[in-house]
Amino acid sequence: MRSISIDTNTLLTRHADVGIVGAGLAGLMAARELAAAGVSVCVLEARDRVGGRTWTRPTSDGTLLDVGGQWIGPTQQRMNRLVAELGIETFKTWDIGENVQYRGGERHTYSGAIPTTxxxxxxxxxxxxxxxxxxxxxxxxxxxxxxxxxxxxxxxxxxxxxxxxxxxxxxxxxxxxxxxxxxxxxxxxxxxxxxxxxxxxxxxxxxxLGVTGGAQETRFITGAQTVANRLADALGDRVVLGARVHTIIQDDAGAQIISDTLVLSCARVIVALPPTLAGRLHYRPALPGLRDQLTQRMPMGTVYKVQCIYPKPFWRDAALTGQASSDTGAVRITFDNSPSDGSRGVLLGFVEGDEGRVFGQRSPQERRAAVLECFVRYFGAQAGQPLDYVEQSWAEEEYTRGCYAGYMPPGVWTMYGAALRAPIGRIHWAGTETATHWNGYMDGAVQSGERVAAEILAALEIHPTSRV
Ligand SMILES: Cc1cc2nc3c(=O)[nH]c(=O)nc-3n(C[C@H](O)[C@H](O)[C@H](O)COP(=O)(O)OP(=O)(O)OC[C@H]3O[C@@H](n4cnc5c(N)ncnc54)[C@H](O)[C@@H]3O)c2cc1C
CATH class of the missing domain: 1.10.405.10 (Guanine Nucleotide Dissociation Inhibitor, domain 1)
Structure with missing residues (x-):
C-alpha cells in the first residue's frame, strides 16, 4: 500500500474485503448482499444513525414522524419485497374524501387525479x-x-x-x-x-404523483427508517457510526478508506453517497475529470418538510383527504400524515424549490407562521392551533445537503451520463441517483445497492456460493 501524507497512526484500523461509505439504504443493501455472499464488509457512516435520507423522529408526545422519505408505491417491487422479507408493517395513506385546491385566491374541493375543477x-x-x-x-x-x-x-x-x-x-x-x-x-x-x-x-x-396506486400509497407503522435500522441490526458491528469518510486511496495493492475515527483497508470501495457529496471526498489518485465534473453538476433539490400535530385528524370529519395543492404561499402540497390508528392528526406540507430557498432565510417564528397561514387557508381555523410543529430542512444537513435527490440540469446526461455508474479502479458507485428504476426514491437506493454488490462480486470473481 502506498504511504499517505495524512497521519493515520492515531486512528483505529480495520480490514474488510469491501468498504462501504454511507449507511443509507443503498450502502446497507450492498452490505447485506455482499455479506450474504460471504464477503466481509464494513460500512462507514458519518452520522450517529443509519438511514440517511430516511429519518423517523418521535414528537414530544411520542407520535412518530418521518422527516425524510416515507412512502412506497405498488410498483416499487424492491422496497415491497424487502419490507415483506423484514416483516415490517405498513398501512395505506389516508386517501378518503375530497382534495382541496387553492388557485387565484379561491379555495375549492374536488375529486380525482388532476387538481382542478x-x-x-x-x-x-x-x-x-x-x-x-x-x-x-x-x-x-x-x-x-x-x-x-x-x-x-x-x-x-x-x-x-x-x-x-x-x-x-x-x-x-x-x-x-x-x-x-x-x-x-x-x-x-x-x-x-x-x-x-x-x-x-x-x-x-x-x-x-398518485397516492392510491402511486408513489404515495403506503406508509410504515413504525416509520420508514425502520427498514435501514433492521438492515443495520442484521449487519451488527459491520456498520460503524460516527465515521465521516474524507479520503479514499487506491493503488495496485488495494484501497484505504480514511475516516475521522477509523482507517479501513479493503480490496474494493463502494461510495453510496449522493454524487455531490461523493465529489467532496478526496481521492488519491485524483479521479478522472469527467467523473469529478459530473459531481460538480448534480445539485440536490431544496425542501423543507413541515408537519403540524393536532389532537385528531379533524379534516376527515369534513370528508377531506388532507391533500391540498396551491399556487400561493410557502406550502403548496399537503398530505394527511396521521399515525395508522388516527390517535393524532398530522398535516404534512412540503416547501419546495424556490419557496424552500426563500423559506430558509426566514426566522423560525416566521416559518411556523407561514406554514400555519397555509394550513388554515386549506383546512380552516382548527389548523391554526397545532399541539406541535416540526420542520426539517434537508439543505442544512451536512451529510445530505438537499433532497429529494440529485438531479441533472441541461447538458449533463448527454456529456457526463457515462460517468454516473462506471467504476474507477477499485471504486464503485451506488446511491439512488445511480438507479435506473425509481431513481431518486428508496426503491432506487435498494436497486443501486443490489446492482453494485453484483458488480463487485463479478470484479472479485466471487460466486455467491463459493465462500462461507
Ligand atoms: C423529505 C424527503 C422526502 C422523501 N420522500 C420519499 C418518499 O416518500 N419515498 C421514497 O421512496 N423516497 C423519498 N425520498 C428519497 C429517499 O429518502 C432517498 O431516495 C433514499 O433514502 C436515498 O438513499 P441512499 O442510500 O441512496 O442515500 P442517503 O440516504 O443519502 O445515504 C447516504 C448516507 O451516507 C452518509 N454520508 C454522507 N457523507 C458521508 C461521509 N463523508 N462519510 C460517511 N458517510 C457519509 C449519510 O449520512 C447517509 O447515511 C425523500 C427524501 C427526503 C429527504
Missing part, C-alpha cells in the same frame, strides 16, 4: 401528461444520452418545454406544481431529458 384545464394537463409519457418511453434507462432526441431534450429545461407546449395558464401552473412536488426544484432547473428519464424510471407521471 376546470374541465378545460384538466384536458390540457392530461394531454401534456400523455405527451410526456410517450416521450419518456423513448428514453433508454441505462443510457438516456442515447435516446434519438437526447441532444434536443438535453439542451432545454422543462420550463422551456412548458413554454412551447402548454398555453393555458391553469395547466402550466399544475405542471409547475407537479415538477416542484417530484423534484423539489423548479422547471427551469431541470433538463427536459432528465424529467423524461425520471418519468420512465418510475413507469409514468401518474405513478410519481
Amino acid at each position: 376546470d374541465p378545460l384545464v384538466a384536458g390540457d394537463v392530461m394531454e401534456a401528461l400523455l405527451t410526456l409519457n410517450m416521450m419518456a418511453m423513448r428514453v433508454p434507462l441505462e443510457t438516456p444520452w442515447t435516446a434519438s432526441d437526447a441532444a434536443v431534450w438535453d439542451s432545454q429545461t422543462f420550463a422551456t418545454w412548458i413554454d412551447a407546449n402548454v398555453s393555458a395558464p391553469g395547466a402550466r401552473t399544475l405542471l409547475e406544481l407537479a415538477i416542484q412536488a417530484v423534484f423539489s426544484a423548479e422547471p427551469r432547473d431541470l433538463s427536459l431529458l432528465h424529467v423524461l428519464f425520471y418519468i420512465r424510471s418510475a413507469g409514468g407521471l401518474m405513478d410519481l
Whole structure:
C-alpha cells in the first residue's frame, strides 16, 4: 500500500474485503448482499444513525414522524419485497374524501387525479401528461444520452418545454406544481431529458404523483427508517457510526478508506453517497475529470418538510383527504400524515424549490407562521392551533445537503451520463441517483445497492456460493 501524507497512526484500523461509505439504504443493501455472499464488509457512516435520507423522529408526545422519505408505491417491487422479507408493517395513506385546491385566491374541493375543477384545464394537463409519457418511453434507462432526441431534450429545461407546449395558464401552473412536488426544484432547473428519464424510471407521471396506486400509497407503522435500522441490526458491528469518510486511496495493492475515527483497508470501495457529496471526498489518485465534473453538476433539490400535530385528524370529519395543492404561499402540497390508528392528526406540507430557498432565510417564528397561514387557508381555523410543529430542512444537513435527490440540469446526461455508474479502479458507485428504476426514491437506493454488490462480486470473481 502506498504511504499517505495524512497521519493515520492515531486512528483505529480495520480490514474488510469491501468498504462501504454511507449507511443509507443503498450502502446497507450492498452490505447485506455482499455479506450474504460471504464477503466481509464494513460500512462507514458519518452520522450517529443509519438511514440517511430516511429519518423517523418521535414528537414530544411520542407520535412518530418521518422527516425524510416515507412512502412506497405498488410498483416499487424492491422496497415491497424487502419490507415483506423484514416483516415490517405498513398501512395505506389516508386517501378518503375530497382534495382541496387553492388557485387565484379561491379555495375549492374536488375529486380525482388532476387538481382542478376546470374541465378545460384538466384536458390540457392530461394531454401534456400523455405527451410526456410517450416521450419518456423513448428514453433508454441505462443510457438516456442515447435516446434519438437526447441532444434536443438535453439542451432545454422543462420550463422551456412548458413554454412551447402548454398555453393555458391553469395547466402550466399544475405542471409547475407537479415538477416542484417530484423534484423539489423548479422547471427551469431541470433538463427536459432528465424529467423524461425520471418519468420512465418510475413507469409514468401518474405513478410519481398518485397516492392510491402511486408513489404515495403506503406508509410504515413504525416509520420508514425502520427498514435501514433492521438492515443495520442484521449487519451488527459491520456498520460503524460516527465515521465521516474524507479520503479514499487506491493503488495496485488495494484501497484505504480514511475516516475521522477509523482507517479501513479493503480490496474494493463502494461510495453510496449522493454524487455531490461523493465529489467532496478526496481521492488519491485524483479521479478522472469527467467523473469529478459530473459531481460538480448534480445539485440536490431544496425542501423543507413541515408537519403540524393536532389532537385528531379533524379534516376527515369534513370528508377531506388532507391533500391540498396551491399556487400561493410557502406550502403548496399537503398530505394527511396521521399515525395508522388516527390517535393524532398530522398535516404534512412540503416547501419546495424556490419557496424552500426563500423559506430558509426566514426566522423560525416566521416559518411556523407561514406554514400555519397555509394550513388554515386549506383546512380552516382548527389548523391554526397545532399541539406541535416540526420542520426539517434537508439543505442544512451536512451529510445530505438537499433532497429529494440529485438531479441533472441541461447538458449533463448527454456529456457526463457515462460517468454516473462506471467504476474507477477499485471504486464503485451506488446511491439512488445511480438507479435506473425509481431513481431518486428508496426503491432506487435498494436497486443501486443490489446492482453494485453484483458488480463487485463479478470484479472479485466471487460466486455467491463459493465462500462461507
Ligand atoms: C423529505 C424527503 C422526502 C422523501 N420522500 C420519499 C418518499 O416518500 N419515498 C421514497 O421512496 N423516497 C423519498 N425520498 C428519497 C429517499 O429518502 C432517498 O431516495 C433514499 O433514502 C436515498 O438513499 P441512499 O442510500 O441512496 O442515500 P442517503 O440516504 O443519502 O445515504 C447516504 C448516507 O451516507 C452518509 N454520508 C454522507 N457523507 C458521508 C461521509 N463523508 N462519510 C460517511 N458517510 C457519509 C449519510 O449520512 C447517509 O447515511 C425523500 C427524501 C427526503 C429527504
